[in-house]
Amino acid sequence: MLFFITLLLLCQLLGEAAVRLIDLPIPGPVVGMALLFVGLLIRGGEPPEALGQVAGGLLNNLALLFVPAGVGVMLHLDLVQAEWVPILGALIGSAVVTVAVTATILSLTARLTGAAPREEETKE
Structure with missing residues (x-):
């Protein structure tokens, strides 16, 4: 599970870096989410269950982010x-x-x- 939390944060970091390097008018986390999506498409099949659990935990506490x-x-x-x-x-x-x-x-x-x-x- 720690691997997938790290993966999500790494995708966000890469998205932030890409936005700053290319000067995109898109938020870094959105680019990071797109990178994660592309990675999951390349991997093919269903996403790992542990990734679903991490994402579910974040979604359950989404109200805190507001x-x-x-x-x-x-x-x-x-x-x-x-x-x-x-x-x-x-x-x-x-x-x-x-x-x-x-x-x-x-x-x-x-x-x-x-x-x-x-x-x-x-x-x-």
Whole structure:
């Protein structure tokens, strides 16, 4: 299990290094996650069970990772109050775009796989 924690941190480190070297406008952990994904694709098959356990442990404690963001919002609450209209617009806009993209990808995936609608969906 320690190996897979180290692997995750190493992927993040490589992602951070790549972002700084190439000057990408993408967060380093996202690049690291892509590197991990490519590594798992090259490996083929199912990911190791221990990696799933490590990832599950991180996901179970994901709420703790939002504490610094919450503290940041509280620290800059006066700025949030001054800019609430653009923030609200960004939140609503991103939610609409997310729903639209998700629906489009679901529709395209259903067409590509030839999936038929379920019985409950056709009755409506």
